[in-house]
Amino acid sequence: MLRSPRLEALFGKRLDQVTFADVQGLVGREEAAEAADLDYKELVHAKNPEQKAEFCKDVVAMANDRGGALIVGVREDGDQAIPEAITKVDVTDGERQRLYAVLTNTAPHPLAVDIVPVNDPDDPGRGVLLVLVERSALAPHTVLDTREKVHHRDGWLRYPIRNGAATRWMQEPEIATRYRDRFTHGRSVQDRVSEVELECLLAYEERDQWDGGDDGSASQPSSPLAPRVPHIPYFEENREPARPVLAVTVAPEVAGRLVINRASLMEFQRSIGTTSVLVGRDVTFENVQVAPGRLLASFGAPIIGLYAEFHEDGSGTFLVTLLPPKSDDTVELFAQDAMFYVLSGLRCLGRHARDRTGATGVAAIRCSILGGINELGGAETVLPHRGDPYEIKLISESNHGEYANLRSTTRAVGNAFAHVDDLAVDGPGLISAAAMVSNEACHAFGLPEVPLLDINGTINFHHWGPRMKPTIAAWANTFGAGT
Structure with a gap:
C-alpha cells in the first residue's frame, strides 16, 4: 500500500x-x-x-x-x-x-x-x-x-x-537510462545488504563491552529469552572471546528517505520506547543514539543483547547476541529462538522502512548466524583481537528427528526477497519471508527447511517447544495463522 x-x-x-x-x-x-x-x-x-x-x-x-x-x-x-x-x-x-x-x-x-x-x-x-x-x-x-x-x-x-x-x-535516451538502472539495481541492492550488515556488526563490536574478566570469566549479554550464563571460557593470549550473533538485514529496492533532525529523533525515541521490538513479547529498546546517516537502538548496557541500526534510506540491521556456551566452544541455538528473532527482526526493520522512511516495493533480506563477527566476509582483517569463532549447533526443544544429525557451523547465511509491506505487518507475508530466508540459512547446518515456519505463511505449532509455543501461538492468533 x-x-x-x-x-x-x-x-x-x-x-x-x-x-x-x-x-x-x-x-x-x-x-x-x-x-x-x-x-x-x-x-x-x-x-x-x-x-x-x-x-x-x-x-x-x-x-x-x-x-x-x-x-x-x-x-x-x-x-x-x-x-x-x-x-x-x-x-x-x-x-x-x-x-x-x-x-x-x-x-x-x-x-x-x-x-x-x-x-x-x-x-x-x-x-x-x-x-x-x-x-x-x-x-x-x-x-x-x-x-x-x-x-x-x-x-x-x-x-x-x-x-x-x-x-x-x-524520450529514447531516458528509456535507455531507466532500463540500465533497472538491470543494475538488482545487483546493487544485494551490495547494499552486505554494506549495511557489515557496518552494523562492526559498530556493535565497538559499542558492546562484553569481554573477559580478570578472573578468566566474562560478562554476559542481556537476553530477553534466556537467563544469563555464569561463565565463558577465556581465550588464550588474552584475546577477547568471540561474539556469536544472529543478524537480520533489510534493504528496500525503492529507497525511502528519513531526515535525521531533532524532531525525527524525538519521534524515534517515542516510538522505540513504546513499541515492542519482539513479536508476542513486551520488550522495547532502552538506548537511542544518532550516527552518520542512521539511528541506533539497543537493549542492555553496557553489555548489549539487542542492537539495531536504522538507515535514512529504509535499510537496516537487527542484531541479537546469542548466549555463549557454559564450558566448551559450541553454542547450542534453539531453532525456535532463531525463528523468533528472525520474525522480530524482519518486522522491526520492515516497519522502519515503510512507516519511518516511506520505502516501498520489494526488499532484499538476509539472515546471518555467525559464531563470531570474524566470520562475516572481510571483517576478519579488522578484528585481529577476537578469539576463534564458536561452532553453532542447531537444536530443538521438542526433540524432533530433523535435528538429530545436523552438523555444526561457524557461519550460516540465507538471502531472500519480500515486499516491504509484508515485512511491516503481522501476518502470513511476514511468516513466509522469515521461512524463506531461514530455510536457506539453515542449509549450512544440513537442514533442508525449517519445520517451525512454512513458506505458505503458516506456523507449525507442533514443532515449537513448551517454552516458546504459548508466546508464538498468542501472537499468531491475532491474525489467524497456524496449523
Whole structure:
C-alpha cells in the first residue's frame, strides 16, 4: 500500500483510512491541486478507449516517477486543477476488478497498484476510487497505446512519466537510462545488504563491552529469552572471546528517505520506547543514539543483547547476541529462538522502512548466524583481537528427528526477497519471508527447511517447544495463522 508523507498530511491520515468526507474536504483547496503525485478523473468509461488509455497512461506515469494517488470520481477546475466537485462513480467490487483488468491489458508489466473504494454513506455503492500507485523498482513500464492503429495495427508501446501535474512520453535516451538502472539495481541492492550488515556488526563490536574478566570469566549479554550464563571460557593470549550473533538485514529496492533532525529523533525515541521490538513479547529498546546517516537502538548496557541500526534510506540491521556456551566452544541455538528473532527482526526493520522512511516495493533480506563477527566476509582483517569463532549447533526443544544429525557451523547465511509491506505487518507475508530466508540459512547446518515456519505463511505449532509455543501461538492468533 502506498505511503506518502505529503498525501497523508493532505488528508490527515493514512491513505487506506480516507473517508468520503475527507475527499469532499479537498474541494476548493489550493494545496489539493493536481501535482506529480496527485491526479483526478471524473470517470473511466468501460467502452471508451480514450478514457481507458488515459487512465493507464496516468497510472503508469506515476509508477515510472515517484508514485502517487489518482482519485476517480472528482472533477477539477480546468485552469488551476483544483478539485471542484465530487461527481461520484461506481465503487463496487465489479468496477474495481474492471479497472484492474484495464491496467493488465494496457500495461503489459504488472504494477503495484491498490484500488481502494471510498463509499458515500448516503449513496450505497457510489463514491470515489483511490487508485494508489507505488513507485516501481522495475521501471520503466510501458502502456500499449491503441489509439493510433492507423500506423500500426496492434498499437504502440509507449513510456509515460509525470511532468509536474501533467504526463508526458519519455524520450529514447531516458528509456535507455531507466532500463540500465533497472538491470543494475538488482545487483546493487544485494551490495547494499552486505554494506549495511557489515557496518552494523562492526559498530556493535565497538559499542558492546562484553569481554573477559580478570578472573578468566566474562560478562554476559542481556537476553530477553534466556537467563544469563555464569561463565565463558577465556581465550588464550588474552584475546577477547568471540561474539556469536544472529543478524537480520533489510534493504528496500525503492529507497525511502528519513531526515535525521531533532524532531525525527524525538519521534524515534517515542516510538522505540513504546513499541515492542519482539513479536508476542513486551520488550522495547532502552538506548537511542544518532550516527552518520542512521539511528541506533539497543537493549542492555553496557553489555548489549539487542542492537539495531536504522538507515535514512529504509535499510537496516537487527542484531541479537546469542548466549555463549557454559564450558566448551559450541553454542547450542534453539531453532525456535532463531525463528523468533528472525520474525522480530524482519518486522522491526520492515516497519522502519515503510512507516519511518516511506520505502516501498520489494526488499532484499538476509539472515546471518555467525559464531563470531570474524566470520562475516572481510571483517576478519579488522578484528585481529577476537578469539576463534564458536561452532553453532542447531537444536530443538521438542526433540524432533530433523535435528538429530545436523552438523555444526561457524557461519550460516540465507538471502531472500519480500515486499516491504509484508515485512511491516503481522501476518502470513511476514511468516513466509522469515521461512524463506531461514530455510536457506539453515542449509549450512544440513537442514533442508525449517519445520517451525512454512513458506505458505503458516506456523507449525507442533514443532515449537513448551517454552516458546504459548508466546508464538498468542501472537499468531491475532491474525489467524497456524496449523
